[in-house]
Amino acid sequence: MSEMRVVEISAPGGPEVLRLARRAVPVPGHGEVLIRVAWAGVNRPDALQRAGLYAPPRGASDLPGLEAAGEIAAVGPGVRGLSEGDRVCALLPGGGYADYALTPAAHCLPVPGTMGLKEAACLPETYFTVWSNVFQRGGLRAGERFLVHGGSSGIGTTAIQLARVAGARVFATAGSAEKCAACERLGAERAINYREADFVEVLRGEGGADLILDMVGGEYIPRNIKALADDGRLVQIAFLQGPKVELNLVQVMTRRLTLTGSTLRPQSDLAKARIAAALRAEVWPLLAAGRVAPVMDRAFPLEEAAAAHARMESSAHIGKIVLEVGSG
Structure with missing residues (x-):
């Protein structure tokens, strides 16, 4: 597939500035993977970016979305330990509100135990x-x-x-x-x-x-x-x-x-990789055993990202809000 659906920020403002668009599918560079997104988490920094108050770091996607879960669609040069078809959840530099998203391979984690991709998409950012x-x-x-x-x-x-x-x-x-x-x-x-x-x-x-x-x-x-x-x-x-x-x-x-x-997004790729490694060793076993679990609030289809943001900014939610992007 050469094109994908994305949700763009058309201008700084309220939830209504989020719009569905189409862009070229990105290609993973050295040390990166391309994820076919099934579910994407919705977080406060997404709303701050939409409002023009939280610019993405240099080189990051301008699309909102800092976490997602899905399958590896392609791997870039130098990637080891991940293959096409692997089910992962990942911390993203941006770009989660899309059919495909890039991220450093070291920021990916396996889906814990028997957890579904919907729940796994709620893990990375939090x-x-x-x-x-x-x-x-x-x-x-x-x-x-x-x-x-x-x-x-x-x-x-x-x-x-x-x-x-x-x-x-x-x-x-x-x-x-x-x-x-x-x-x-x-x-x-x-x-x-x-x-x-x-x-x-x-x-x-x-x-x-x-x-x-x-x-x-x-x-x-x-x-x-x-x-x-x-x-x-x-x-x-x-x-x-x-x-x-x-x-x-x-x-x-x-x-x-x-x-x-601290804030998470501006930290170096190496710092985030070290956090991922600690989570895999210390916390992922707890998730796999069911001793901790994501608390789910509501899911919205990708094209209703504006409604998801309105829900979050109402502060009526308990737990995590997610966008359904693909199947999973």
């Missing part, structure tokens, strides 16, 4: 993000108190499960009784409805959080610092309420706090 930030950067250990904001999101539902399996005491925030109940079913010791309770008071009452994973930012940042235990760590991965805030950093010094954070 699991790469949670593993690298909660465990590698945040250093979460058994017995520690862990707070994740946005507990019912794709990131949140993943973080709750992995932290629970690691032996941490897990706390989460969410915006409704339904979402809080979902967090507790996944293993949160307590889910805090932020419309009804102050997470700072709850965590301080437990001795403070040893680690907080936050994607809200804004006025949450000084509150997170108050909620931390002495020697606690705050890991920032997004800023839904904005990145700028006035802070009194005396607490950071006197209580020996650590403020850090």
Whole structure:
């Protein structure tokens, strides 16, 4: 096939700027594979890119879509360990909203156990993000108190499960009784409805959080610092309420706090390959055994990508939203 369907961003704006188009099927270069996409995950960075707030890195596809699952359609020079027909899920530099997508071979992972491609498409972006930030950067250990904001999101539902399996005491925030109940079913010791309770008071009452994973930012940042235990760590991965805030950093010094954070997409191919290798060794066995699993919200056909974005930006979802691209 020489052409494929894609979803383009016609101009910066709301979900309505996403449009179906046709482009040439890309050819894998050295160390790359071409994936015949069956399902593609929908994530917040896709919406930020669509709005003109998150430009793709140099050399990456301008199409949205940072994760997908499907079959290897072609392999580029220098690729070892992957062959045409292999079922994989993969972290993508972009381009997931299409029939075919390119990615470095080292960013591909096998579909765990008997999991379907629909569920596997929900793994890469969230699991790469949670593993690298909660465990590698945040250093979460058994017995520690862990707070994740946005507990019912794709990131949140993943973080709750992995932290629970690691032996941490897990706390989460969410915006409704339904979402809080979902967090507790996944293993949160307590889910805090932020419309009804102050997470700072709850965590301080437990001795403070040893680690907080936050994607809200804004006025949450000084509150997170108050909620931390002495020697606690705050890991920032997004800023839904904005990145700028006035802070009194005396607490950071006197209580020996650590403020850090990261974004996944701009990291080097080698850094992402190392995260993939760690996931394959440490987390993929948990997925294959059913000890952790993606939480699914809703699926949309590729041509309804705008509706998928509207669903995500409504914050009504619990878990992951996916696009059905091909069969699988």
